[in-house]
Amino acid sequence: MGRKNKLRKFSEMLSFDNVVQNFDYLKPMLVRGANEEVDFKGNWSRDFFGNDHGLILELACGRGEYTLALAAHDPGNNYLGVDVKGARIWKGAKKALDAGLVNAGFLRTRIEQLELFFAPAEVDAIWITFPDPFLLKERNRLTHHRFLNKYTEFLKPGGHIHLKTDDEVLYEFSLESFNSWNRGKIEYHHQDIYAGPLENEVLNFKTYYENKHLEEGRKIKYIRYKFDF
Numbered sequence: 001m002g003r004k005n006k007l008r009k010f011s012e013m014l015s016f017d018n019v020v021q022n023f024d025y026l027k028p029m030l031v032r033g034a035n036e037e038v039d040f041k042g043n044w045s046r047d048f049f050g051n052d053h054g055l056i057l058e059l060a061c062g063r064g065e066y067t068l069a070l071a072a073h074d075p076g077n078n079y080l081g082v083d084v085k086g087a088r089i090w091k092g093a094k095k096a097l098d099a100g101l102v103n104a105g106f107l108r109t110r111i112e113q114l115e116l117f118f119a120p121a122e123v124d125a126i127w128i129t130f131p132d133p134f135l136l137k138e139r140n141r142l143t144h145h146r147f148l149n150k151y152t153e154f155l156k157p158g159g160h161i162h163l164k165t166d167d168e169v170l171y172e173f174s175l176e177s178f179n180s181w182n183r184g185k186i187e188y189h190h191q192d193i194y195a196g197p198l199e200n201e202v203l204n205f206k207t208y209y210e211n212k213h214l215e216e217g218r219k220i221k222y223i224r225y226k227f228d229f
């Protein structure tokens, strides 16, 4: 994408009230619009979505296809897509606005800082959709213990962590990472979810990267972990 196009999207996004951004990771504060400083920690559903429904995050949401699909499928919960790339988030946020999907929103930040913006047990579930596998840098994988430990700072006991990926290395690594974490258990996993009937209909939603991987004939893998304490 050209630089001009990116800048246009960044600028347009400043008028979207369904997007909150951290503009400088050295200053962990959030801004809605161009300059409204906001602090939703502990009150995302009440103050951002305007209701008291549950809150579910999609990490590495990219263009937000999963956030949008889950939100449309499940209007009784709020869905917040998280990614660091503004031009990608712009796409999902614009679609949500155009569709009047009031239970879908977007947070632009590095996932490394997520625990700064949510209160203990504020989040009901986490989806991680086709994250970068970081083949050379395990500690950057979103299922590394470094990240799992962060999620415990805001995920409710009993909440689920869902991972969808096409990457064999990340899948095996994540199974091992969850199994050695000892904070709950893997409830379900499959190395090729479309080989038979889907375990859950929401697994049929597809992201931008998932569609690309399927076109290349790659197998889609899934893990669901129940975080217990």
Ligand SMILES: C[S@@+](CC[C@H](N)C(=O)[O-])C[C@H]1O[C@@H](n2cnc3c(N)ncnc32)[C@H](O)[C@@H]1O
Residues within 6 Å of the ligand: 059, 060, 061, 062, 063, 064, 082, 083, 084, 085, 088, 109, 110, 111, 112, 129, 130, 131, 132, 207, 208, 209, 210
């Ligand atoms: C391969 S893309 C997948 C996007 C989308 N889930 C999909 O399936 O189309 C991975 C995404 O993770 C985001 N990402 C990777 N590491 C991140 C981090 N530490 N914090 C925030 N976003 C991150 C990237 O910006 C990118 O949009």
